[in-house]
Structures are given as C-alpha cells and as structure tokens.
Amino acid sequence: xxxxxxxxLFTLLFAISCVxxxxxxxxxxxxxxxxxMGPEFHVMGFGDISYISKDGSNADGFTVGQVVAHLSASLGxxxxxxxxxxxxxxDSGYATGVERLIVKYDYxxxxxxxxxxxxxxxxxxxSGFHHGxxxxxxxxxxxxxxxxxxxxxxxxxxILLEGLxxxxxxxxxxxxxxxxxxxxxxxxAGDTGDIxxxxxxxxxxNSKSRRFYGLNVGLGFYNDEIPLADxxxxxxxxxxxxxxxxxxxxxxxxxxxxxxxxLLTDSSISGNVDAWYAQVAYRLPGRHSQWKPYVRFEQNxxxxxxxxxGAEALNFDSGVVGVRWDFNPYATLKAEYRNEKFDDGIRExxxxxxxxxxxxxx
Amino acid sequence: xxxxxxxLHHILRRLVVAMGLLIxxxxxxxxxxxxxxxxxxxxxxxxxxxxxxxxxxxxxxLADQQFWSNRTRITLLVRAPQSDERTFVLDRxxxxxxxxxxxxxxxxxxxxxxxxxxxxxxSTGMALDLVVAIPGSISFxxxxxxxxxxxxxxxxxxxxxxxxxPLK
Numbered sequence: 246x247x248x249x250x251x252x253x254l255f256t257l258l259f260a261i262s263c264v265x266x267x268x269x270x271x272x273x274x275x276x277x278x279x280x281x282m283g284p285e286f287h288v289m290g291f292g293d294i295s296y297i298s299k300d301g302s303n304a305d306g307f308t309v310g311q312v313v314a315h316l317s318a319s320l321g322x323x324x325x326x327x328x329x330x331x332x333x334x335x336d337s338g339y340a341t342g343v344e345r346l347i348v349k350y351d352y353x354x355x356x357x358x359x360x361x362x363x364x365x366x367x368x369x370x371x372s373g374f375h376h377g378x379x380x381x382x383x384x385x386x387x388x389x390x391x392x393x394x395x396x397x398x399x400x401x402x403x404i405l406l407e408g409l410x411x412x413x414x415x416x417x418x419x420x421x422x423x424x425x426x427x428x429x430x431x432x433x434a435g436d437t438g439d440i441x442x443x444x445x446x447x448x449x450x451n452s453k454s455r456r457f458y459g460l461n462v463g464l465g466f467y468n469d470e471i472p473l474a475d476x477x478x479x480x481x482x483x484x485x486x487x488x489x490x491x492x493x494x495x496x497x498x499x500x501x502x503x504x505x506x507x508l509l510t511d512s513s514i515s516g517n518v519d520a521w522y523a524q525v526a527y528r529l530p531g532r533h534s535q536w537k538p539y540v541r542f543e544q545n546x547x548x549x550x551x552x553x554x555g556a557e558a559l560n561f562d563s564g565v566v567g568v569r570w571d572f573n574p575y576a577t578l579k580a581e582y583r584n585e586k587f588d589d590g591i592r593e594x595x596x597x598x599x600x601x602x603x604x605x606x607x
Numbered sequence: 608x609x610x611x612x613x614x615l616h617h618i619l620r621r622l623v624v625a626m627g628l629l630i631x632x633x634x635x636x637x638x639x640x641x642x643x644x645x646x647x648x649x650x651x652x653x654x655x656x657x658x659x660x661x662x663x664x665x666x667x668x669l670a671d672q673q674f675w676s677n678r679t680r681i682t683l684l685v686r687a688p689q690s691d692e693r694t695f696v697l698d699r700x701x702x703x704x705x706x707x708x709x710x711x712x713x714x715x716x717x718x719x720x721x722x723x724x725x726x727x728x729x730s731t732g733m734a735l736d737l738v739v740a741i742p743g744s745i746s747f748x749x750x751x752x753x754x755x756x757x758x759x760x761x762x763x764x765x766x767x768x769x770x771x772x773p774l775k
Contacts, residue, residue, distance in 0.1 A: 285723055287716065319722035322680040327719040347719050354674045373718065380714050409672070414662065416671070453671060455662035458702065493707065534704065574706060607709055607724055 289315040290604035291377035295384065299595040309334045310601070313344070313376045323351045327361075331376055344376055344400075355408040362436065365401045366420045366449045367467050368500045369487035378601040382496060382526045382569055384581040385597070387543050388561050389502060389520040393432050395557055396520050396545060397483075397502065398469070400434035401425065401445060416453040422446065426469035427481075431553065441478070445469035449485075459492040470509070471553060478509040479553045493528035493537065506553040516551025518559075520544070526569075535572060541565040558588035567597075576602040645767040645775040646695055647750040649735065649757040651742050654679070658761040661700075661773050667745060668700050669711075670721045675743060683725040684734050684746035692731075696747055699774060747774075 293310035316328045329345040349359035366372045371390045374381045389396045403424015410417040425435030426445030451463035467483040483504040490497040500522055507515035522543035529536045545561040547554050567581030581597045648664060650656060655677050659667070666672045673681055686693040688705060697703055703711060712724045728734040734746040738757045745760075750767035753759055765772045 315717055325722040353678050354672055
C-alpha cells in the first residue's frame with residue numbers, strides 16, 4: 246500500500262471513528278430537551294448518486310458524488326467547533342478532504358469571532374449550501390461557484406468576524422474576514438500558509454428583512470494580491486451582489502459578481518470578469534407539494550486581457566430546467582436538463598438524474 | 608333467560624353508545640378548547656424581556672437572534688411533530704410546512720450558524736418544566752396551561768387574553 250493511499254485511509258477511518266464516537270454520545274440534531282450538563286455533539290451526513298448522459302459522449306454513466314460528514318460540537322454557551330469532511334470519487338480513487346473546520350466564539354449576536362477554513366463569504370450560494378447536494382434545489386452548483394471554480398475563490402483560511410447590526414426591520418448583518426488568499430493553484434486555498442505576505446480580506450453586508458420575511462439581499466467586496474509564476478503580482482478586487490427570495494413558492498436566487506484583475510507592475514494590463522446566474526423555483530401547492538420545478542440561467546464572461554484568468558477559457562453560458570421530487574423527508578430525486586456553451590463555442594446538452602440524501606435525526 | 612340476555616345486550620349497547628358519545632364529546636371539547644386558547648410565549652423568569660414584536664419573535668424562533676440582551680444564549684424549546692401547538696407555530700410564526708421547517712434547521716446547522724437545533728419537548732408540562740429549569744429558554748404553550756413559575760411575554764404589546772393578540 247503506497248503512502249498517500251494509506252494516509253487517505255487513515256484520514257477516512259479517523260473521520261468515521263469521530264462520527265461513530267460522537268454518534269454514540271448523542272446523535273440527534275434536534276434532540277430531546279434536557280438541561281445541558283456538558284459538551285453536545287451533533288452529526289450529519291450527506292451524499293448523492295447521479296446518472297449523467299451527455300450528447301456525443303460515450304462516457305454516460307453513474308457517478309458517486311461527494312460523501313460528506315458534518316460534525317458540530319457545542320462546548321458551552323459561547324464556544325463551538327464545526328467540521329465538514331468529504332470523500333470525493335476520483336479516477337485514481339477517493340480523495341478525502343477537510344472542506345471546513347471552524348472554531349467559533351459567540352460573544353453576542355453582534356460579535357461572533359471564528360477561525361479556520363471556510364467557504365469564502367462571497368455572494369450567496371458559496372456560503373449558503375456547502376457540500377450537501379440535498380440542501381440545494383438543483384443537481385449542481387452554478388458554474389461560477391462550482392467546486393474548483395477559478396472565478397470565485399471557493400475556500401479561504403483565516404479569521405472571520407460576523408454579527409447582527411442593530412437596524413430594526415432591515416435586519417442587517419455583516420461579515421468581515423482576513424485570511425490567506427488564493428494558492429499558487431488559483432482554484433485552491435492556502436491551507437498550509439499564504440504564498441505572499443498580502444492577506445486577502447473581505448466584507449459582506451446582508452439584509453434579512455423582518456418586514457419582508459424571506460427577502461435576503463447583500464453586497465460584498467473581496468481583495469487579494471496573487472503572485473503569478475513569473476514573479477509579478479496581480480491585484481484582485483471582486484464586487485458581489487445578491488438578491489434572494491428564500492420562500493419556496495416561489496424561490497428566487499440572483500447573484501452577480503464583477504472582478505477586476507490588474508498587474509501591479511503595469512496597470513495597463515488588466516481585465517474584467519462578469520458572472521451571474523438567476524434561478525427560479527416553485528414548490529407546487531397542496532398534494533403536489535413534494536414537487537418543485539426550477540429553471541436557471543447563467544453566464545460567465547472573462548476578458549482575454551485578464552492577467553489572472555484570461556487564459557483559463559472560462560466563458561460559459563447555460564440554461565437549466567429541472568424538477569425536484571422530495572419523495573422522502575430526508576431524500577430527494579432531481580431530474581435536470583442542461584444546455585451549456587463553453588469557451589470554445591461548443592454547445593452541449595446533457596441530462597442528469599440525481600438522488601441525494603441527508604442523514605440526521607431532526 | 609332469553610329476556611335477561613336481551614336486557615343485558617340492550618344495556619351493553621347503550622353503554623357502548625354512551626361511551627362513544629363521551630369520547631367524541633371529549634375530543635370535540637378538547638379541540639374546541641385548544642382552538643379557543645391562544646398560544647402564549649413563555650420564557651425563564653430571569654429573562655430580561657417583557658415584550659416582543661411578532662417580527663422579533665420570528666427572528667428568535669429562526670435563530671437569527673440567539674442571545675438575550677444580558678448575553679444569555681437563547682434555548683428554543685419546540686413541541687414534537689403532530690402537536691397542535693407546533694402546527695400553529697409553524698403556520699403563524701415560521702410560515703413553513705413541517706418539511707420546510709426540517710430543511711431550514713438542517714441548513715442552519717450545516718452553515719455553522721447555530722451550534723444545535725431546537726430542543727424537542729413532548730408535552731406542555733415538559734415545556735414549562737424546562738423553561739423553569741433552563742435560563743434563557745423560550746417556548747410556547749396554550750395560554751390556559753401557563754403556570755406562575757414562567758414569564759409570559761407580550762407580543763406586539765399584548766397578552767394572550769387581550770383583543771388583537773396575534774397568536775390566536
């Protein structure tokens with residue numbers, strides 16, 4: 246057995262043993278009430294299996310999606326630990342990983358300080374759905390925030406301060422983060438340290454209106470400096486905006502992102518990224534309430550002159566139509582047709598069928 | 608002998624009918640009593656809150672607000688599924704179905720926004736006992752079942768027995 250495989254197996258066994266131990270202590274997410282006497286542990290699991298058929302492809306077939314374990318521990322009234330661990334099918338076997346690991350101290354509703362590895366709070370989807378396919382309405386994430394995306398830095402490692410802003414019916418809340426920026430592989434986070442001395446920072450302001458219950462709007466800004474392979478640095482500024490109607494009849498999610506990338510040594514070399522998606526779903530009423538049809542349109546545009554992403558062939562257009570069937574309280578079946586146009590101009594149709602589930606006692 | 612058996616059969620039949628009517632009457636009376644009794648929001652006696660707007664109450668029940676003003680963490684106690692009080696609260700405060708309620712809390716925990724979901728209680732007595740026992744706790748119960756050792760919170764400035772109370 247080679248060493249990486251041994252290491253992966255050890256990590257997986259460790260995660261499973263953690264899950265088993267915690268499960269043995271208290272496996273309920275919404276547990277029977279009692280007077281708390283000590284730490285509380287909660288465990289959840291997510292998984293999905295898909296069938297994908299692409300036109301012009303002989304690679305149709307079944308795929309095992311990510312298997313995800315979520316652990317949370319409440320170590321007193323103010324201190325908690327959250328972990329999200331995944332196992333992902335690859336051609337070379339299964340890759341295990343720490344998706345999120347957060348140590349959090351809640352001083353009050355206004356000040357909650359945490360440290361760890363996060364999904365970067367840019368826009369709505371990236372920090373709203375994480376790795377549980379069951380949670381999201383659609384089969385897959387929008388292209389701009391897909392796992393491994395180069396448009397949005399999906400993960401960041403650092404510290405985050407968040408909380409409510411006293412604002413009455415506006416229901417404002419904020420997030421301010423500081424951490425390692427993109428890795429030399431720009432789709433990855435700096436898990437083992439930053440690749441330069443300039444830290445990435447971000448600010449997000451959201452409103453969960455109390456008057457218009459279900460409405461969530463937000464603005465965000467992200468800044469980083471990224472060293473290129475030739476030794477020059479690129480300044481990245483990203484502005485994001487989202488508007489969400491979170492109720493299900495209808496459910497509306499719109500997200501927009503604009504990034505500028507500029508070579509620090511020569512500001513004439515720069516480029517822009519514009520990416521957006523709009524998704525509308527509708528939970529049917531009455532006895533058909535297990536069904537939720539949806540559509541989504543998305544577009545990503547990257548300038549060829551962009552010094553960071555211009556050569557990455559990220560232009561993309563897509564239309565998605567599908568339906569979600571919640572046939573069980575903890576499992577759902579989704580059927581989705583996608584029409585996608587990639588950077589090379591080739592248009593592709595594909596059909597996806599996915600069963601996803603959550604393991605919890607809530 | 609045949610007459611005695613006939614009389615016994617007659618009496619038994621009357622008894623069964625009477626018991627049936629009694630059971631149906633009790634159920635109808637209980638249902639009537641529940642629908643006529645508003646839902647009271649109760650908190651631990653030391654909790655520094657007297658009045659909440661319905662929007663503020665929703666914010667607490669959604670765990671968007673997780674602390675009282677004295678920085679005590681709020682512990683939400685929710686009745687188990689299929690209780691009338693839970694159905695009422697899901698409909699009027701959460702405006703969610705049972706499935707949406709479950710999905711909401713799973714997502715909330717998965718986003719690491721809360722360390723735990725609401726605690727489940729199985730009876731009015733259990734809800735009241737735990738509100739007394741857990742500082743910072745909040746729950747809901749039929750107003751006519753409220754005991755003196757918990758504090759009833761005004762909603763939109765009104766108590767459950769006042770006109771215009773929003774949780775009737």
